[in-house]
Amino acid sequence: MEIATLTVNPAIDLSFEAQRIFHTHKMRGDKERHDPGGGGINVARVFVRLGGTARCFYLSGGAAGAALDHLLDVHQLARCRIPIAGETRISTAIFEQASAKEYRFSTSGPSVSRSEWEDCLERLAQARGDYIVASGSLAPGVPDDFYDRVARVAAQRGARTILDSSGRGLAGGLAGHGVFLVKPSLGELRALTGDPLEDDRTVAEAAAALVRQGAAQHVAVSMAHEGAMLVNASGTLRLPAIAVKAASSVGAGDSFVAGMVFALASGRDIDHAFRYGMAAGAAAVLTPGTSLAYPADIERFAREGAVAQPIGSFG
Template sequence: MKHRMEPILTLTLNPAIDGACEAEQVHPTHKIRTSNERYDPGGGGINVARVLQRLGAPVTGAYCAGGASGGLLDDLIDRIGVPRHCIPITGETRMSLAVFEHSTGQEYRFVPEGPELSEAEWQSVLDYAERADCGWLVASGSLPRGVPVDFYARLAATCSARGVRVVLDTSGEPLAAALEAGGLFLAKPSLGEFEALAGRKLATLQEVGDAALGYVTAGKVQQIAVTLGHRGAVLAHAGGVLCRRGLDVPVRSATGAGDSFVAGMVHALASGMDAADAFRRGMAAGTAAVLTPGTDLCEVADIERMWLALGSQDSC
């Protein structure tokens, strides 16, 4: 019998309109002529929703947006057909830019801090999440100015109490506060974010795994996946620690790789896969994302190719 997938809600408090282009060389003062410009709706949760939609999941992207740029964000999301719920704010939605430099193969990313939210505005986000019809809630990205650092902790407490599986991808104090409060199903920090959380460098994969497992055994989170870039990723869960090496693939852009990892893993878990296969699925999606330029995220065909490649590769 096919597993019935519960509705997935993604939440982005600080979304962006992600611009991407290419240039021969990036230099100061003089005009830089660019090509292949594109604009996509962005921000952690929106990126996750874009990938989940490509994978055929029942997903809705909720986000805060305001000003003229907020209207453009609405339009961009409507163009790609992701079901959405906009929580209006008075501030202008931010606009980011990624520039790929042909002469070096490097990518430059410019990311504004974004608007400041009032208490009434961030409280309206909590109110919406409390009544949203979903089985999974993916909260992803930074908190805007004005939002308390324990916002995600409050969100997890509210939603997990009614049986919603809460997935969190953030960093710094908001991540620390949410883990301390507990109630998370899955957290996905990068290695740098996890080391900042641990307060020390983690030199080996075993050290990463042991530190991550500590949060699981303490009841702070059911699963925690730490992504290590080209080195791979580590997953700690009730069954222990899993580690997978990264695949050697050409990197065109790292934009959205972490969001794609989250989407791939959540989709697999919501489809009924176990933790090990979902972890592999997340790695396949994250790896597929680096194959596409700028802000284009991962393609389903690439995910399937990476899935097969990872299946023939030994674990760490």
């Protein structure tokens, strides 16, 4: 099975641990990792671990861009690089051992020109597979409706678009009528709607509105330790979180998406894919830094999640 992933604003993900974090003073760290990062690339990493094939479409430039290319090769990921003039960003996650808290730093990324993002769309039109996963933030210079343009490109070649973004990337991506599945976090859904969404019923209503409007066929809302919710024309499935001792939250949402698309590409129905996505998200939380989810943990949590009972009834 083969999919394509798109990362408009990728990053080199740097992570390490420090005993304590203080201002001004130099601090020593250990367990340093460098991984290729950004939403679509993270999805591809997990999808390939599960046994699928993913081609990464991404924009990169500068010295950091060359290093990102190398990291993708180290991870043995098929790649289609769209060169840009700007410098690829570096994101940092620091785990403070004394408090067991994680600190994450990221920048807005390089500015992308019109010719560069148009080149990306042209390359993506040649992508193979039944699914195109558009994941991550939009870089400066990329239009708000870029992910909607991606969905139209996918539709022209009979592929389904899976969207996982935030802010203008999420809003613009849902402005058209081409998204098969969208996976906002609860915070992202609140920002999109402008409503507090303080209980399950209002969350379900907000997600159902997106389905009725034709913005997406399926809406999977991740709610961290409170579980997740899947809404589509058939109704609402609300499941509790899988209990896990958290090591890092980096890439949990990307792993969730990877699990869902892997199950869908394997021919499983949307409800099964949703449960498998939750298992992948929980598995990612187990691993430190930017390690993401591993198959053995996903399968173990998938067995637990298979017997999880829905919470409540909404509609």
